Amino acid sequence: MREPFGNALGAAEFRLVEERPRPETLVLVVLGDVDLHTADELGSRLAAASRRRIDSVVVDLSAVTFVDSQGIGALLLGARLFGSRPDRFRLVVRRPEIRRVFEITSLDQILPLDPTRDAALARLAPAGDDSGG
């Protein structure tokens, strides 16, 4: 059990779900709380994605219920692994309390945030585009 209290106390359990809307694009859906206990798993999954035949990643944080500096660190790692290119690595952030963590660290100015998954997908580079965005 990852979260010994998760189910018993009604808190959202941390989970990662992968979706492939296009062959070259990974959508990584994150659910639950991202903190020191779970951020490594998020970072590892992003690192693994960077070693696969994937051009671009959208990390969908719409169902994230909490994120701290460790979670932010994992997302920064992902951004770097995908070339720090906003057309290859984007985040979907819907909840105000999650967006606030990016804002108070000014990372909303570095990591590309979108309100919906469709908006994020629309801003990715076309397949095979390696122009540097």
Place this chain on the structure above:
Amino acid sequence: MADAPVRLCFPAKTEYLLLARLAVAGVVRSLPFGQQDVADLKLAVTEACANAVRHAYAAGVRGEVELDLVPGPDRLDVVVEDWGSGIPLPLPEPPDRPTESGGMGLSIIRTVVDELEIAHGADGRGTVVHMTKLVGRPCDESRAEARTDLDPSQV
């Protein structure tokens, strides 16, 4: 009248950070904090407890973290204490350009609480982090306090 304080003592392990947040959620039910204040308190408590979990005790050493939540009529005082190796004090000013996530935790705390004091424990051991959040004084949107200017290429 404010409720009685809540004290939580837990092993210095990452899986208990969730329990610290749940304790905050329970205590603030009796206080007139807004939604953003509650989110800020959960964030500050998590960062302080995570610092203790990560840094207080050497690998393989069983340690504990204590969380005290002391509600007042217009405030919540939070104390996070460990009995580990302690951090060097006084703390330097927050760096302008931290290059790793470990440097962000304290900056985040400074931004989302109204008062912050960090000291060693009574017998000189460990670290005591005392935070205060006042009702009706939401920490503003100022980015200056927690500015990180992180560049993903530097991570």
